[in-house]
Amino acid sequence: MEHVTQKQRDEVVAHFKYKGILIDERPYGSGHINDTFLLTFEIAEMGQLKVILQRMNKEVFSNPVELMENIVGVTSYLRERIIENGGDPERETLNVIPTVDDKPYYLDSYGDYWRSYKFITDATSYDKVENPQHFYQSAVAFGNFQRLLADYPADTLHETIVGFHDTKARFATFKKVVEEDVMGRAASVKKEIQFVLDREDIADYFSDLQAKGEIPLRVTHNDTKLNNIMIDNKTGKGICVIDLDTVMPGLAMNDFGDSIRFGASTAAEDEQNLDKVSCSMDLFDLYAKGFIKGCAGKLTKKEINLMPMGAKTMTFECGMRFLTDYLQGDVYFKIHRDGHNLDRCRAQFKLVEDMEKKWYTMQDIVKKYSNS
Incomplete structure (x- = not known):
């Protein structure tokens, strides 16, 4: 432009x-x-x-x-x-x-x-989690967004980016890109490619449940980063959800999951030292508590129980998208160094592995708040 x-x-x-x-x-x-x-x-x-x-x-x-x-x-x-x-x-x-x-x-x-x-006026949006309380407030605000829009007919909204969180379709695209290998990069990232192929069940999970009618379509924000919440300068409360460009029909678990992917990671999205990358259970706990509180009973029991799956799915999808872009020659995400998308992909996959290790802890945290 x-x-x-x-x-x-x-x-x-x-x-x-x-x-x-x-x-x-x-x-x-x-x-x-x-x-x-x-x-x-x-x-x-x-x-x-x-x-x-x-x-x-x-x-x-x-x-x-x-x-x-x-x-x-x-x-x-x-x-x-x-x-x-x-x-x-x-x-x-x-x-x-x-x-x-x-x-x-x-x-x-x-x-x-x-x-x-x-x-x-008199409100601020923060680019990264400097204060855990802000993260909690963003969780309450995004949960509240779900609560207020629970009865809005989601199917009347246009898809502003078609298939944005269609993980199954993105998996199919990924396989095609690996096959075409236009940049000749596939041989050097066999391990990362295998990581994705081994987890096809994650890609299919939500769409299979949707096809059976087990999870509802909702109005979702689809970009639930901390900086899309305005926090009141006086009260410190999250007052307004902004940047509504990606508001469209979607799944509540994915909105929850994207926040975790971005906000509960102990390292930057493109961290090269993978030893620094993990999913903080303290931050996961804080966010789950706030989000469930904000939703105030408007989500089904199943949706709440599937929140850890939302975190894993969104992190997996994001890593897969970074890897897809790397294989295509870095055409979608802006890069600031050679191999930048590969670094981003590896950080996301490390986060997925860490979530897999902490799976039962994540499920216990969510159950704790769903029953309260």
């Missing part, structure tokens, strides 16, 4: 329902996908108002119109539930600012799609 020019931004700003005089605009946040700006408006006697303006990445999200339909549907519904519960809808969900012709997005003269949200 081309760099955003001032001229382009001026055109876009003129087409949203903003009030007051624009006094400041600057790039914002640490996201890798969309271009995000923070705008500050001066409104006569009322002081200043901040808004987020975002150019959507059309390479990643090929249908921005459907994506915004999802976001408007889910945030409008959340707004109603939050008001019913006596909460503050201005801070506890994203609020989409419409364009001058009342659309949730603006298509500019360059062919780019833009959207705007009210900025959530």
Whole structure:
């Protein structure tokens, strides 16, 4: 995508329902996908108002119109539930600012799609787990997201990235990529390839249960990292789930599992020293406690019991995706060094092995909270 020019931004700003005089605009946040700006408006006697303006990445999200339909549907519904519960809808969900012709997005003269949200004041999102309490709060907030959307008809949402967590389909793709071996790299990673092939049962597990109707389709976030929760600066509570681009039909266990993969690991996602990589049972315990509390009885007993499987599946899937990308020549994930995707893959597989060793502990932790 081309760099955003001032001229382009001026055109876009003129087409949203903003009030007051624009006094400041600057790039914002640490996201890798969309271009995000923070705008500050001066409104006569009322002081200043901040808004987020975002150019959507059309390479990643090929249908921005459907994506915004999802976001408007889910945030409008959340707004109603939050008001019913006596909460503050201005801070506890994203609020989409419409364009001058009342659309949730603006298509500019360059062919780019833009959207705007009210900025959530006095709250912070954290890129990594510096404080275990933040991790717990993110668990409660993502669980609460499940609770509030439990009755939303998941099948009415568009799939913004088709087959995003279809582990079975990703396994089939992986086998095909190994066979084609376009970069001639397969021979050097036989051990990693075998690791995946030995675990086909993980890839099939959830889709087989779904096919039998044993686990429900739910509205899921699909990117449940800590930095997608706004934490209130005063109370320290997780108040709002953000970055709803990947909200679509999915499985609650996968939302839980992705958080564990990312947040309960004792090392970075691309750690080269595998001795440092393990799944912290303290953090797993903390997150399971918060997530189950946040869901407040809205998940089935089976879904709760399958949470460890969600953690293993998401970590396995992610490692498999890194390995697939390595074999294809690093075309999807950005790399910062040779073999970067291979390092990422090995760290994920080490985490899977560690979970396998701690399997009964993980199951006991989840049972402890499901019965409380």
